[in-house]
Amino acid sequence: MNDPNQRIGVPYVPSHAVEAPRPPSIWRWYIAYAACMALLYIGVTAMGAIGSSGQNGAGEGVRWIFLVTGPLLTVAYGIAPFLPKKPWAWTYHVVLIGMGLTSLCCLPVTLPLLLQWLKPEAKSFFGRN
Numbered sequence: 001m002n003d004p005n006q007r008i009g010v011p012y013v014p015s016h017a018v019e020a021p022r023p024p025s026i027w028r029w030y031i032a033y034a035a036c037m038a039l040l041y042i043g044v045t046a047m048g049a050i051g052s053s054g055q056n057g058a059g060e061g062v063r064w065i066f067l068v069t070g071p072l073l074t075v076a077y078g079i080a081p082f083l084p085k086k087p088w089a090w091t092y093h094v095v096l097i098g099m100g101l102t103s104l105c106c107l108p109v110t111l112p113l114l115l116q117w118l119k120p121e122a123k124s125f126f127g128r129n
Contacts, residue, residue, distance in 0.1 A: 033109060033113055037100065041069075049067065085125060090127075098114070101114065
């Protein structure tokens with residue numbers, strides 16, 4: 001009877017029982033995008049690893065570009081879904097979407113993804129106002 005919340009009919013809810021905000025509908029699409037891009041860059045890495053250098057070493061530069069950028073971008077896209085829901089992570093995801101915008105092949109996916117990502121629902125999920 002000494003609990004002030006009980007007197008006015010407000011049930012006690014422990015702080016650890018408060019539900020996390022629901023992810024926006026675009027979150028599932030973003031995870032699929034990040035997974036596909038990670039798989040794409042695994043393929044880029046494999047092309048660099050098994051690619052031949054051609055005649056007189058003509059393709060050696062491209063091979064090294066694939067071997068350097070492939071693993072870096074695989075990791076960048078691979079960790080994206082597991083980042084904490086913080087404001088800086090929202091920016092990280094925008095950068096990854098923006099990198100996809102540089103490719104005509106990815107443009108039909110990344111442009112709608114970016115437009116949805118900039119909406120208030122996605123921003124608030126990451127604690128951005």
